[in-house]
Amino acid sequence: xxxxxxxxxxxxxxxxxxxxxxxxxxxxxxxxxxxxxxxxxxxxxxxxxxxxxxxxxxxxxxxxxxxxxxxxxxxxxxxxxxxxxxxxxxxxxxxxxxxxxxxxxxxxxxxxxxxxxxxxxxxxxxxxxxxxxxxxxxxxxxxxxxxxxxxxxxxxxxxxxxxxxxxxxxxxxxxxxxxxxxxxxxxxxxxxxxxxxxxxxxxxxxxxxxxxxxxxxxxxxxxxxxxxxxxxxxxxxxxxxxxxxxxxxxxxxxxxxxxxxxxxx
Amino acid sequence: xxxxxxxxxxxxxxxxxxxxxxxxxxxxxxxxxxxxxxxxxxxxxxxxxxxxxxxxxxxxxxxxxxxxxxxxxxxxxxxxxxxxxxxxxxxxxxxxxxxxxxxxxxxxxxxxxxxxxxxxxxxxxxxxxxxxxxxxxxxxxxxxxxxxxxxxxxxxxxxxxxxxxxxxxxxxxxxxxxxxxxxxxxxxxxxxxxxxxxxxxxxxxxxxxxxxxxxxxxxxxxxxxxxxxxxxxxxxxxxxxxxxxxxxxxxxxxxxxxxxxxxxxxxxxxxxxxxxxxxxxxxxxxxxxxxxxxxxxxxxxxxxxxxxxxxxxxxxxxxxxxxxxxxxxxxxxxxxxxxxxxxxxxxxxxxxxxxxxxxxxxxxxxxxxxxxxxxxxxxxxxxxxxxxxxxxxxxxxxxxxxxxxxxxxxxxxxxxxxxxxxxxxxxxxxxxxxxxxxxxxxxxxxxxxxxxxxxxxxxxxxxxxxxxxxxxx
Numbered sequence: 001x002x003x004x005x006x007x008x009x010x011x012x013x014x015x016x017x018x019x020x021x022x023x024x025x026x027x028x029x030x031x032x033x034x035x036x037x038x039x040x041x042x043x044x045x046x047x048x049x050x051x052x053x054x055x056x057x058x059x060x061x062x063x064x065x066x067x068x069x070x071x072x073x074x075x076x077x078x079x080x081x082x083x084x085x086x087x088x089x090x091x092x093x094x095x096x097x098x099x100x101x102x103x104x105x106x107x108x109x110x111x112x113x114x115x116x117x118x119x120x121x122x123x124x125x126x127x128x129x130x131x132x133x134x135x136x137x138x139x140x141x142x143x144x145x146x147x148x149x150x151x152x153x154x155x156x157x158x159x160x161x162x163x164x165x166x167x168x169x170x171x172x173x174x175x176x177x178x179x180x181x182x183x184x185x186x187x188x189x190x191x192x193x194x195x196x197x198x199x200x201x202x203x204x205x206x207x208x209x210x211x212x213x214x215x216x217x218x219x220x221x222x223x224x225x226x227x228x229x230x231x232x233x234x235x236x237x238x239x240x241x242x243x244x245x246x247x248x249x250x251x252x253x254x255x256x257x258x259x260x261x262x263x264x265x
Numbered sequence: 266x267x268x269x270x271x272x273x274x275x276x277x278x279x280x281x282x283x284x285x286x287x288x289x290x291x292x293x294x295x296x297x298x299x300x301x302x303x304x305x306x307x308x309x310x311x312x313x314x315x316x317x318x319x320x321x322x323x324x325x326x327x328x329x330x331x332x333x334x335x336x337x338x339x340x341x342x343x344x345x346x347x348x349x350x351x352x353x354x355x356x357x358x359x360x361x362x363x364x365x366x367x368x369x370x371x372x373x374x375x376x377x378x379x380x381x382x383x384x385x386x387x388x389x390x391x392x393x394x395x396x397x398x399x400x401x402x403x404x405x406x407x408x409x410x411x412x413x414x415x416x417x418x419x420x421x422x423x424x425x426x427x428x429x430x431x432x433x434x435x436x437x438x439x440x441x442x443x444x445x446x447x448x449x450x451x452x453x454x455x456x457x458x459x460x461x462x463x464x465x466x467x468x469x470x471x472x473x474x475x476x477x478x479x480x481x482x483x484x485x486x487x488x489x490x491x492x493x494x495x496x497x498x499x500x501x502x503x504x505x506x507x508x509x510x511x512x513x514x515x516x517x518x519x520x521x522x523x524x525x526x527x528x529x530x531x532x533x534x535x536x537x538x539x540x541x542x543x544x545x546x547x548x549x550x551x552x553x554x555x556x557x558x559x560x561x562x563x564x565x566x567x568x569x570x571x572x573x574x575x576x577x578x579x580x581x582x583x584x585x586x587x588x589x590x591x592x593x594x595x596x597x598x599x600x601x602x603x604x605x606x607x608x609x610x611x612x613x614x615x616x617x618x619x620x621x622x623x624x625x626x627x628x629x630x631x632x633x634x635x636x637x638x639x640x641x642x643x644x645x646x647x648x649x650x651x652x653x654x655x656x657x658x659x660x661x662x663x664x665x666x667x668x669x670x671x672x673x674x675x676x677x678x679x680x681x682x683x684x685x686x687x688x689x690x691x692x693x694x695x696x697x698x699x700x701x702x703x704x705x706x707x708x709x710x711x712x713x714x715x716x717x718x719x720x721x722x723x724x725x726x727x728x729x730x731x732x733x734x735x736x737x738x
Contacts (some may be wrong), residue, residue, distance in 0.1 A: 007696065016517075017517040017518070017519075018560075019518060019549060019558065019560045019561040019564075021549050021550070021564060022563070041559060046519070046520040047520070047521070048522075048564060048565065048568040049398070049521075049572070050391070050521070050564070050567050050568040050569075051391045051399070051567075052567065053392055053394060053396055053567075054392075055396075058567075059566065060518070060521050060568070061563070062518055062519055062520070062561060062566040064519070094392075094395040094396055095369075095370060095371050095386060095395075097371060097374065097381060097385060098371075098392050098395060100381070100385055100386075101385045101386060101390070135639035137632070141524060194422075205433020220341055225359060227496075239391075243394075246549055247549075248548045248549045248553070248560035248561070249560065
């Protein structure tokens with residue numbers, strides 16, 4: 001699928017040395033092959049590119065004296081393969097155990113997961129059951145239509161809430177429940193193409209670890225394992241460690257504006 | 266332990282002088298009346314001139330205080346020091362191997378030698394460090410190991426400080442002052458030098474510069490600023506090493522590299538001896554409200570373009586709950602038994618153990634797992650009943666937040682107090698540098714509890730310092 005995204009931030013007026021940490025580069029893996037990808041923004045030529053602790057590709061971009069909007073445009077072509085969400089054990093990743101660490105965002109009430117504790121089911125069945133349970137308790141029942149966005153002029157945190165509030169919440173809840181059951185689980189960002197047209201958007205889902213199959217994706221909002229509609233960008237402990245764009249200095253006037261995402265099947 | 270008579274480092278039980286102290290004892294005998302009083306007054310003048318002060322948080326008596334200095338040095342024999350330094354070296358090697366493992370394969374957790382939860386759910390564990398390859402494989406380059414003595418051959422490690430241990434400037438200034446105050450005593454004793462510390466620190470820092478450093482590495486000391494209690498030390502060490510003292514805004518990241526602003530333009534920085542806590546290092550990766558750090562610094566570190574000393578996340582190795590596993594850690598990575606013992610430590614999570622702790626609280630010391638500086642502690646023998654009841658409630662509410670240890674009969678050293686020379690309890694913090702090699706400065710900082718009978722040596726709680734002499738053979 002070809003895709004194009006544009007994001008921007010506006011550093012506070014008069015700031016010097018604004019920096020951006022971009023997690024906007026997908027990697028080829030069992031479920032996708034990156035044909036071409038480019039992240040362009042002022043300063044990208046001088047950016048540091050490296051792998052973070054979770055194996056994601058990061059760009060660290062800086063500008064000495066930013067003025068006005070700082071726009072990041074991302075375009076690329078990714079071939080996706082439907083493997084029913086099974087990623088296996090890609091190399092270059094940290095030990096799965098670290099994804100048992102709970103964070104402030106990954107809390108899940110006991111009622112969400114208690115019925116799975118000590119159940120004789122396989123881990124895979126438990127995880128599918130958990131995805132259904134999270135959907136039941138927190139889903140909006142509309143069959144998992146990714147929310148439409150296009151929010152202008154809001155702060156980063158407001159936007160991330162608006163952009164994928166339900167996907168984030170459901171994913172965090174699933175992750176918290178899995179971790180409470182001693183199953184490594186992580187937060188994944190990416191794009192998802194809607195089923196009815198070519199609109200696509202930022203999305204979030206979970207991956208949980210099975211000792212036999214390795215990492216498996218669970219999209220709690222869409223109630224499915226990631227398919228060829230999903231393009232995977234980055235994984236981490238929660239929505240904060242996987243934010244597609246993080247900037248400093250941070251301020252009220254810092255905005256994240258998404259202009260467009262297109263995907264063609 | 267168990268014996269409540271503290272070990273006197275100067276006198277044997279029969280009143281005779283222990284061998285390492287013989288020259289000092291003779292020198293003390295020769296001092297005229299008021300000699301030590303005058304010397305103490307001189308010492309105060311020296312320290313005021315040096316400007317060596319510290320801040321006590323929450324104190325109303327102004328910000329800066331002079332840390333009390335005792336004019337009678339503490340003496341450690343060459344043989345005692347050999348034993349201690351071997352034990353310290355073993356410990357710091359094992360702790361660095363542990364850090365490497367925890368931030369890579371986590372073999373020690375897989376082997377079940379340390380409970381996984383204790384590490385993975387620990388606030389001192391830094392997931393952002395996973396997979397990073399620090400220069401020379403070293404995470405903690407500067408370590409201060411707190412040691413107490415309870416007998417002629419009994420030493421215990423109280424805690425390992427792997428974050429940003431402070432106090433080394435006192436060690437250096439105490440020696441400087443002592444050499445001015447009692448030059449004649451130095452002629453009678455062959456004392457191992459400590460003045461090499463800043464040079465050794467510089468060498469250690471240079472040895473862990475990133476691979477892509479061109480020419481001699483540029484070193485910066487990163488301080489939170491003048492309101493930090495150890496600001497004096499930051500500026501002192503920078504000065505002694507010939508390094509730049511910087512605050513966050515003096516540094517910036519460009520193209521994944523770190524630069525400092527200088528009057529002649531930006532200068533690339535290769536190694537940062539940071540005295541800012543992990544949380545405040547970089548608002549982009551850690552606390553976003555930090556005004557002390559440098560945005561992008563951690564990413565520059567991950568890119569391999571700068572070395573942070575100590576590495577973020579080293580606190581997982583000096584966490585008080587992890588401390589109890591140090592003997593396991595030494596055995597797991599080095600295949601050796603620990604040369605230096607831990608203080609036997611109880612946790613309060615187990616209800617039987619907690620009941621035992623409550624029954625014996627008057628004899629025990631209770632510490633907060635993440636506490637430091639002697640704050641939030643209960644010292645059983647000197648505590649009131651009300652305070653002990655208060656601690657029982659606190660422990661009951663959060664049992665995992667506390668560890669409990671026996672009250673150690675800390676050794677005493679002769680100390681000059683108002684009533685003359687009297688024994689006072691001491692501890693010892695040797696400073697270790699780890700880079701291309703392990704460098705341990707002979708001696709370290711001796712802290713002394715100036716109040717009679719007190720076991721709390723922290724400067725924030727009325728403790729003082731002494732010059733520490735390791736005798737050369």
